[in-house]
Amino acid sequence: MRELSGQNSRESPERLVSRLVAQLSHQVLWDSLLCFFPPLLVFIYMAGYLYHGAWVGPLAALLVTLVSIGIGILVVTLRYRPLVPSVAKASRLVDEHAGAKDRFLTLATIDPSRWPAGLVARLRAETASFLDRIELRRDFPYQVKNSFYASLIGSVLALLLFHLLLPVAHSTLTSLPAPQRLREVAEKMAVRPRLLEIARSLQTLAAKLEDPRVVHEERQALIEETQKKVGEQQKKEAQKDDRDLLGQAASTLKNLEQQSGAGQDQQKNNEKGGGGMQSNLPQEGQGKGKPSPGGGGEQKGEMSAQLSKDMQQGKTAHSDPKEQSGEKNSQKQGDGKSNQPDPNRPDPNKPGMEKGKDSAGKTQGGGDDKGGRGKTSEEIPQGTPPADRFHQAGEQGREGIKGARYVTVQLPEEVAAETKGEKGGNKDTKGNRVGSKVPVSNVPLPAHVPDAPTETQHMPLEYRGIIR
Amino acid sequence: MEPENFQELFHRLEREVSKVIVGHDDVIRKVLIAFFAGGHVLLEGVPGLGKTLLVKSLSQVLGMSFKRIQFTPDLMPSDIVGTQVLAESDGRREFQFKKGPIFAHVVLADEINRATPKTQSAVLEAMEEKQVTVFGESYALESPFMVLATQNPIELEGTYPLPEAQLDRFFFKLLVTPPSPVELKEILQRTTGAESAGVSSILSDDDNRLIGGMKQLLRQVLIAPPIEDYVVRLIYATQPSSSNGSLAESPVKQYLRFGSSPRGAQSVILGAKGNALAEGRVHVSYEDVEKVVYPALRHRIILNFQAEAENVNADQILGALVKQVPRT
Numbered sequence: 001m002r003e004l005s006g007q008n009s010r011e012s013p014e015r016l017v018s019r020l021v022a023q024l025s026h027q028v029l030w031d032s033l034l035c036f037f038p039p040l041l042v043f044i045y046m047a048g049y050l051y052h053g054a055w056v057g058p059l060a061a062l063l064v065t066l067v068s069i070g071i072g073i074l075v076v077t078l079r080y081r082p083l084v085p086s087v088a089k090a091s092r093l094v095d096e097h098a099g100a101k102d103r104f105l106t107l108a109t110i111d112p113s114r115w116p117a118g119l120v121a122r123l124r125a126e127t128a129s130f131l132d133r134i135e136l137r138r139d140f141p142y143q144v145k146n147s148f149y150a151s152l153i154g155s156v157l158a159l160l161l162f163h164l165l166l167p168v169a170h171s172t173l174t175s176l177p178a179p180q181r182l183r184e185v186a187e188k189m190a191v192r193p194r195l196l197e198i199a200r201s202l203q204t205l206a207a208k209l210e211d212p213r214v215v216h217e218e219r220q221a222l223i224e225e226t227q228k229k230v231g232e233q234q235k236k237e238a239q240k241d242d243r244d245l246l247g248q249a250a251s252t253l254k255n256l257e258q259q260s261g262a263g264q265d266q267q268k269n270n271e272k273g274g275g276g277m278q279s280n281l282p283q284e285g286q287g288k289g290k291p292s293p294g295g296g297g298e299q300k301g302e303m304s305a306q307l308s309k310d311m312q313q314g315k316t317a318h319s320d321p322k323e324q325s326g327e328k329n330s331q332k333q334g335d336g337k338s339n340q341p342d343p344n345r346p347d348p349n350k351p352g353m354e355k356g357k358d359s360a361g362k363t364q365g366g367g368d369d370k371g372g373r374g375k376t377s378e379e380i381p382q383g384t385p386p387a388d389r390f391h392q393a394g395e396q397g398r399e400g401i402k403g404a405r406y407v408t409v410q411l412p413e414e415v416a417a418e419t420k421g422e423k424g425g426n427k428d429t430k431g432n433r434v435g436s437k438v439p440v441s442n443v444p445l446p447a448h449v450p451d452a453p454t455e456t457q458h459m460p461l462e463y464r465g466i467i468r
Numbered sequence: 469m470e471p472e473n474f475q476e477l478f479h480r481l482e483r484e485v486s487k488v489i490v491g492h493d494d495v496i497r498k499v500l501i502a503f504f505a506g507g508h509v510l511l512e513g514v515p516g517l518g519k520t521l522l523v524k525s526l527s528q529v530l531g532m533s534f535k536r537i538q539f540t541p542d543l544m545p546s547d548i549v550g551t552q553v554l555a556e557s558d559g560r561r562e563f564q565f566k567k568g569p570i571f572a573h574v575v576l577a578d579e580i581n582r583a584t585p586k587t588q589s590a591v592l593e594a595m596e597e598k599q600v601t602v603f604g605e606s607y608a609l610e611s612p613f614m615v616l617a618t619q620n621p622i623e624l625e626g627t628y629p630l631p632e633a634q635l636d637r638f639f640f641k642l643l644v645t646p647p648s649p650v651e652l653k654e655i656l657q658r659t660t661g662a663e664s665a666g667v668s669s670i671l672s673d674d675d676n677r678l679i680g681g682m683k684q685l686l687r688q689v690l691i692a693p694p695i696e697d698y699v700v701r702l703i704y705a706t707q708p709s710s711s712n713g714s715l716a717e718s719p720v721k722q723y724l725r726f727g728s729s730p731r732g733a734q735s736v737i738l739g740a741k742g743n744a745l746a747e748g749r750v751h752v753s754y755e756d757v758e759k760v761v762y763p764a765l766r767h768r769i770i771l772n773f774q775a776e777a778e779n780v781n782a783d784q785i786l787g788a789l790v791k792q793v794p795r796t
Contacts, residue, residue: 088694089796100752106692116688116705122471123690126750 013127017108020136024085024093027142032080034148036072036157043068045261046162053244054188097139098130100457178256185249192242198233201226202249209256220257227253391450469681475748477682478504484529487665489522490658491651491708495642498763499526499616499743504679504686507639507735508615510580510630510767517644523616524763530679531672532573539583541626545590550607562689565602570594570639573610577617581627586796591615592631592634629720632726632770639735640760641767649677663763673680689741690751694796696737699757701793703733718792719785723775728768754795761788 036055044065051061085093091104098104108129112120189199205226208214230253396443478500485496495511502509509521520536527534537548538703550568552559569575577591594600595615599608619630619640635641647655658665671678671709704710706727708720720727739760740752747756766782775785 088692093696093796101749101755102692103751105694106690106751109692109694110690112780119471119688119690122750234477366593 011131013107016131016134016136017087017094017104020090020094020140021085021087023136023140023279024090027081027386028085029076029080030142031145031147032076032083034144035079035151036076038148038152039158040072042155042159042162043072045159049162052241054241054248076403093140094134097203098133099132101128103127103130116306178252179209182206182209182249182256185245185252189245189249191243194237194244195233195245198226198229198246198249200227223253223257227257257288329421469678469685471685471745471748471750474682474745477670477678478746479542481526481529484667484670485522485525485654487668488525488658489518489632490654491647492518492522492644495522495644496526497746498642498739498760499523500519501739501760502639502652502744503530503612503614504682505639505735505738505742506612506683507738508617508637508795510620510635510641511616511618511644512637512641513644513746514646515620517646518580518643519618522616522644523574525667526616528667529670530574531669531675532612534574534576534599535569535572536576536578537569538578541582541628543583543587545587546602548587548590549594549602552603563603565605565607567607568600570600571607571610571613573612575613575615577615579620579785580610580617581619581629583628585628585631585662587633588628591617592630592637594710611676613669620786635759635767636700636729638730638767640739640763642763686738686742689749691737691741695740695752695754695757697738698754698793698795699733699740700763702736702757702789703728703765704790705793706732706765719780719788723771723778723780723785724769725772726770728765728771730756732765733769736760739764758790762788 045066047056047061047064050056050064051058056064082212087108088105090195091108092102094100094104095102103123103126107120107123110120185205186199186206189195189202205222206221208219227250230250234243234250237243237246481500482493482496485500486493489496499509502524511522513519525538526532537543546568548568548570550566550571552563553566555564556562578589580588583591590600594609594648598611598613599606601607620627704727705718706720706724708724708727712721712725736757737752740756743756743759744750744752762783765786769785771780771782771785775781
């Protein structure tokens with residue numbers, strides 16, 4: 001310290017100010033570097049991560065890294081240059097520390113040739129006496145600025161956000177058609193000899209997926225087979241790059257499998273319907289249900305047509321919850337069910353609500369019936385199968401008892417379980433029967449006998465004396 | 469002239485004047501600074517605060533000739549500068565110039581705002597040119613020449629306030645404030661006792677060269693360019709039309725009609741140099757500048773009606789300016 005003080009006293013004040021300027025410049029440079037180093041590192045890390053995750057190619061990763069470094073250098077330079085302390089600023093700092101009343105400032109900034117040499121020499125001598133009060137390292141130590149901490153925190157947050165948003169970006173990007181995704185992965189794998197076989201399998205699978213002639217079962221089998229291959233290769237791979245690629249392929253295949261399974265369920269649902277109603281009443285088989293002016297009659301008609309087609313094929317619609325949900329999904333996706341007006345809400349476009357209500361009343365299950373139950377008309381069929389024509393009313397025919405006016409309602413199992421024992425069923429607020437609470441009635445109606453005596457009604461006792 | 473000699477002499481003058489003037493140390497210092505800077509001073513204060521005594525004492529300690537002119541409304545310019553009179557010498561009659569009271573080293577223009585503008589301008593011309601012209605003939609004034617004018621801030625009826633252009637010719641405007649209780653007690657002890665204090669002359673008529681040397685030294689005092697820049701910023705900031713965005717909300721925009729002239733900047737720099745020398749330094753510091761900003765600029769900035777209505781004075785505005793204008 002004593003040595004330093006001695007050194008200071010031998011040093012001219014101007015030299016001290018110059019040294020301080022250099023020291024402060026270095027400090028500013030460090031500040032600028034520290035401020036922009038964390039974000040730069042984060043950018044490089046992101047580029048590397050995306051490259052390793054096969055999101056971007058090596059060229060893009062290199063480009064991003066180089067651009068980040070370039071921008072970093074530019075920003076550091078732009079920030080550094082205006083912050084480099086001037087001689088005046090540095091000398092003012094020395095003055096403040098030494099209590100020199102602007103002596104350093106004056107000495108460091110004046111042009112000595114313009115001023116009387118005697119006064120300049122006197123000022124220099126005065127200023128030199130303050131040199132012992134200044135020790136640059138002690139008085140102007142480097143301290144990490146808050147900007148660095150802010151930058152560090154910001155960078156860490158950006159990194160966390162990157163990792164949080166990456167899956168979102170991944171899911172967004174993987175919303176491409178599955179074959180295309182598979183091809184992309186296959187192309188990346190193709191450059192790696194060990195994954196060449198898998199790449200071919202993926203290409204094949206992609207081609208099969210796009211081929212409309214390939215049946216669903218075959219696709220499913222192919223997906224499972226490729227998945228198995230990928231899984232086995234994944235276990236074998238030691239390199240991270242390859243594992244990442246395989247992981248992508250596995251993920252795509254898994255998604256594909258799920259989609260395929262869902263598609264199959266949907267198809268089944270479309271075939272089976274959820275729940276159902278079987279009527280012994282002969283159907284036209286054309287699917288043209290009577291359009292209900294009250295509530296999306298056309299679509300209901302279509303469903304009815306589907307049902308009747310199944311029935312004609314001898315299929316009995318049954319319902320399980322999964323299928324029902326699948327059916328709902330399929331309805332949401334494809335059949336425009338969402339466009340159906342709410343039957344409970346008056347529709348201004350309807351020609352008449354009353355008519356709709358009547359129609360709903362005539363239908364088993366009511367107008368609120370949704371889903372696959374459809375609507376079955378009680379009108380007398382226009383035509384009967386030829387074989388039944390010869391049966392008498394009440395005789396057992398192919399389609400059941402001829403002339404028997406009953407319907408067989410088969411509810412989904414869970415609904416049936418719920419409604420078990422509830423004879424009356426539930427009613428909604430408008431008094432209509434709720435579809436899911438329709439009572440099961442398999443009791444055959446009495447056969448219609450044309451000559452049977454009509455039922456007579458006894459005269460009430462209180463009127464007998466009067467009328468007689 | 470060495471700076472040490474300047475400081476010693478300066479302090480001797482201060483101490484000598486302080487023998488008769490109790491308090492007002494700052495006023496005494498500023499008057500001496502103005503004297504060595506070659507400027508004139510306007511003293512403002514209510515009657516009875518010792519303004520005239522201060523000027524008289526100062527001229528005595530400086531060993532300079534002193535004249536007092538009591539300004540009244542009927543005072544004529546010739547009463548100040550002098551006039552040609554017909555005189556007879558050696559049997560010949562000729563006009564001779566009879567010098568007025570302006571021909572002195574130290575002139576006290578007492579209650580200068582009571583004279584008519586015509587008379588005021590005669591004095592003020594002499595202040596600036598340091599010469600007078602009578603009947604086409606110019607006469608140089610004494611050197612050193614200093615006018616110390618006083619004016620009363622109250623009793624403004626029947627007065628002629630000095631125009632701004634003429635106020636600008638005063639180096640400093642000093643406010644003579646009433647004494648504090650302690651100072652008042654000291655005044656009473658000095659003036660009501662058996663012995664009355666007097667001042668003795670520190671300099672004499674022969675010391676003109678010495679005074680000249682001191683004046684020259686004052687101008688040689690070192691000033692750093694950043695401090696000059698600071699003064700420039702201060703002066704520029706007094707301009708209401710300046711495009712300084714940071715001062716947009718300052719009192720300058722609100723209360724000032726006109727800012728300081730370049731003479732104000734000259735006064736600030738020279739005053740700061742004088743202050744530095746008085747403190748034994750050969751360089752100007754920021755503090756020197758801030759000490760002399762008020763006396764150098766308070767009469768050079770012109771307040772608007774709003775400032776007068778809200779009773780805002782020039783010192784308040786300058787204080788706000790000094791706070792707002794950055795040193796670097």
